[in-house]
Amino acid sequence: MNPKLIIDATDFAAALLFILGLKRMSSPLTARSGIVVAGWGVLVATLASFLEAFGVTADAQPHLGTNLALGVIALVVGVGWAWWSGKRVPMTAMPQMVALYNGMGGGAAACIAAVELSSPLPSPGSKLAIALVGALIGAASLSGSLTAWAKLDGRINRAFHAKGQQYANGIVLAATIFVGIDIISGGAPTPALTAAFFIGALAYGVLMTLPIGGADMPVVVSLYNAFTGIAVGIEGYVLQKPVLVIAGVVVGAAGTLLTLVMARAMNRSVSNVIFSRFGAASSGPGREIAGAMKPAEASDAAVSMRYAGKVIIIPGYGLAVAQAQYKLYEFVKLLQAAGVEVKFAVHPVAGRMPGHMDVLLAEAGVPYDMMHELDEINEEFSTADVALVIGANDVVNPAARTDKTSPIYGMPILNADHAHQVYVIKRGQGKGYSGVENELFFADNCAMVYGDAQAVLVKFIAALKELGAAA
Amino acid sequence: MNPKLIIDATDFAAALLFILGLKRMSSPLTARSGIVVAGWGVLVATLASFLEAFGVTADAQPHLGTNLALGVIALVVGVGWAWWSGKRVPMTAMPQMVALYNGMGGGAAACIAAVELSSPLPSPGSKLAIALVGALIGAASLSGSLTAWAKLDGRINRAFHAKGQQYANGIVLAATIFVGIDIISGGAPTPALTAAFFIGALAYGVLMTLPIGGADMPVVVSLYNAFTGIAVGIEGYVLQKPVLVIAGVVVGAAGTLLTLVMARAMNRSVSNVIFSRFGAASSGPGREIAGAMKPAEASDAAVSMRYAGKVIIIPGYGLAVAQAQYKLYEFVKLLQAAGVEVKFAVHPVAGRMPGHMDVLLAEAGVPYDMMHELDEINEEFSTADVALVIGANDVVNPAARTDKTSPIYGMPILNADHAHQVYVIKRGQGKGYSGVENELFFADNCAMVYGDAQAVLVKFIAALKELGAAA
């Protein structure tokens, strides 16, 4: 059988499996099999691509043995390292790990372009130009993702911003593009020019990412995910591989959509996230809030929930910081055993990545049908006896509904304040991600349970157990 | 500028506009502009295709003037007739009109294949085979759709079925395919063989459609819609026109999906619709129903609705027969003026085509936000004071929920029986489409208002007006 035919057929199968796999990911019922389906796609296409050995160019023929050996080594090392690191990474470090893997994909796309550029017979000009665009995007995605990884992983702590940084970035980008144009018009790209081009592209990725605050990073990671997709799609065109084009474009569309969803739920624009330092400016006067926060004892709060009919729990970033999801579910199970109806209300941008809280709760074993989205549950707060806010702040700030001067005005929020009684667990007077004061904490029906989320939940559990023993 | 480039660009634009247009049709808010968007696609592509005149084959060159003239005439006549007929057709005759236009599309696809076959230089064998498959599907869709049109339009009233009809159909189909294989293997198709092939395909479409009952026709029309789509897609491949392939495949997918939705909502399989005569067998014993139907006066029913808090109206096929949608909305507006909350509950297969009732109600001016789908409204019946069933039968038959022996068992139904009081408007003891008795009509909380839907609604209106005058 014709090896080319087998390669084409497996490529086609891979494209089909990707789409079917992604389709399955649109429901928690089928999502687990979705990734397996897509996985088969990459597996068969990778194995089949070794058949390319039967059709290599005459120049590559003498090196075929070496190249095959190099291919196997690269695959084994790459897969081995990624498998090991992926199995080991804790759930909380997921965002940076996704950034890292994503950057690698961008780098691979850039390498494809680099091989194309270093080939002794350069492709026609238009193809060269297209390869260079892919290389620029891929390389920037590589270095940008690595920077994001380093920031999220705490390896770079300082936020780097200098005056005129935007202009410096613009100049680097312009210079890189200029080198690219020189390569295309020159015909045969010299190694020096090629190197300069890639260095420029890599530098731009770093420079663009460094000034962005750590908390904004997830938006950036999602954006780079789209970038890598587009770079892969472009190199797929250069190599005449439709499966790369389709996978790249689909991921490009997916990443763009997710980035927009995230930005919208944060009530900001994508360019605002990338080009302006959030929080730096928003330390303005703010509205004077009347009243005082009322502290409550952990045991009193626990007992009042024990005798409530319905409790809605709103987890936020603080839950992730305290790693208190396991204790939380333990507490919830005790409430359920006592006959209390418990639901989780999950805001789309609670935490620091989209769907962050869902993954966290799922990790602790919370079944997904207990997690409710904003639209689903917002009307139910008025029928809840208690709303328990754990380490969340911005996502329950009523100023988003009422205060036109607030930076979060217009952001959809969870109506915790509509519940009969609200308890808030947080360590102190710390502000949320947006840096604004929260009126809810001063409301008549709200009481504060101060402390680290994990510590408070341990007290809650102890209080319920004591009650059970006493009864 | 290169004419081929303009043609390719307009084709691409057309494909894009089709997809954007269909996307807009997924919401009543944007649906109206959806058809306009898609319309521009066909318009520009049609105009641009006259540029093909610059690139005709040498053989066609001498006939170019005639061909151009013929093209203009055909376009003007075709568009003129269709525009006139489409403007004139009453809403109730929509299904047969859609069948007619759809058949024409299938015929056009078959014509493309016929031109290809009669060309002096036959295409390579594989392409010939593909053209023939498209021709078979297109021609069968043409004659089948015409038969469906004739039946729906009342031009053929008898249902034709002979013993062994299935076998006869099978033989016609096999013979046609055999001729097709002969044409492909023979190389140059002779006019006689080509004619035999098309006659066979046309005959098969007629034979397949004739035995199907008139009420099952909408399913068949939707199926032929998918067929035409596929035929167009195939001929698009033969002509190397991606826009035809995409439009054809998209419509093929859409038609298949709609056919399945319709069949599922009727609780039957598509092959059951096509190959078995429904109703003929289902005149079995059925369950003995205890109790009796209780007749009610139209004026009493109208008055009790006038003083109800909430009325849910369930329209059915009888409303379409009686053309009573205008009177119905007049009545509803009187109720609303009296402060009654009125909603319409529309079953997906109420009437005789999918979405039939929605179009009918929309025609009378009912805003679409008053029409509610099954899933949306089924829980609300228990809070309704009155459920008013107008000319509907099967879609409110509780046997679908409870009686395992009933042919409609398992079909999702509207829970009219959960309302406090049910009124049913129908002419007499007539059964519904499925031919089974309806337990609802014997229920304690159900009263029958006998009469033609239009006549009864006139009485309702009169009763309310009298009440208003008296008050």
Add this chain to the structure above:
Amino acid sequence: MEQTLVGFIALYIVMLAAFTGIEIISRVPAILHTPLMSGSNFVHGIVVVGALYALLNAATPTQQVIGFIGVLLGAGNAAGGYVVTKRMLEMFKPSANPASK
């Protein structure tokens, strides 16, 4: 390079078009099923473009006749589908008074 729609490239287009169709259509609410049926019927009216191509390239009287019929039928499909779909969709109106929802 010639732009040819053959082999796997054609398969890719068919696969993607099928997914696009299924995904878009399965979002259409039941309320719009009749206009959707006639709207998709309109979309395959683009066959008129193919029929025009065949007619313009007709070299024999037979081909001219068949091509003429093809364009006639295709034009009927497109124009008829458009008119009835537009008429139906124009009937769908929201409440004038949103409070009465």
Add this chain to the structure above:
Amino acid sequence: MEQTLVGFIALYIVMLAAFTGIEIISRVPAILHTPLMSGSNFVHGIVVVGALYALLNAATPTQQVIGFIGVLLGAGNAAGGYVVTKRMLEMFKPSANPASK
């Protein structure tokens, strides 16, 4: 005939892939957004196939080095994306007792 992915044919594929991606992704509920992000990250790991092609056709030491790095990175993208997505998705479980919903 050669199967080439050029000009309008390539544009058609890009357009259809974009629609397919948008339609499928926009149906993913917020609850699955993190796994979706890493799952789509996995999907562009298919770039490893392109990198392998480049490596096997490498004719100079430079090309071999770059190709090697490309395969290494691509393989890391694919395998890493797969593992973390699978781990996350495996945590999503329905209620053992459906009545507690």
